[in-house]
Amino acid sequence: MPSAGLSAGSNKVDVAIDLGNPLLNRTVDGFLKIGAVGACRVVADDAFDCIHRGDISKRQLEETLKKMCKEGAYWGAVAGVYVGMEYGVERVRGQYDWKNALIGGITSGALISAVSNNKGNKIAQDAITGGAIATAVEFINYLT
Numbered sequence: 121m122p123s124a125g126l127s128a129g130s131n132k133v134d135v136a137i138d139l140g141n142p143l144l145n146r147t148v149d150g151f152l153k154i155g156a157v158g159a160c161r162v163v164a165d166d167a168f169d170c171i172h173r174g175d176i177s178k179r180q181l182e183e184t185l186k187k188m189c190k191e192g193a194y195w196g197a198v199a200g201v202y203v204g205m206e207y208g209v210e211r212v213r214g215q216y217d218w219k220n221a222l223i224g225g226i227t228s229g230a231l232i233s234a235v236s237n238n239k240g241n242k243i244a245q246d247a248i249t250g251g252a253i254a255t256a257v258e259f260i261n262y263l264t
Contacts, residue, residue, distance in 0.1 A: 143207055150203035155196025159188040202228040202254065218258040225254025 229250020
């Protein structure tokens with residue numbers, strides 16, 4: 121279930137979203153978390169550029185906001201697809217192991233590549249990359 125918290129001093133606010141379906145809960149959770157990371161990356165890049173140039177304008181702030189929304193939505197969607205695929209594979213196989221991450225990474229890498237109007241070898245390359253990254257992350261999580 122997607123949840124977040126905010127605390128300031130002794131005051132604390134927790135927010136939880138229950139969509140009534142574990143697949144939807146995990147997908148939305150992945151979308152929100154990684155989407156926020158994508159938006160923060162844009163802020164960091166643009167803040168560095170503004171400091172480097174030594175100026176800032178209203179137009180630059182508007183462009184940063186647009187890029188934050190675009191990158192946040194893109195990376196959130198990528199994470200949502202991957203988390204949904206991994207959970208679906210887990211439910212079908214009935215096991216929780218690194219193979220779910222591999223299959224989820226391959227299928228989401230291929231799907232996202234195909235939607236991006238890539239063809240043939242590029243789709244296969246992105247599928248292999250997605251599977252390799254997801255599996256590597258899963259193995260690193262096992263080590264810690």
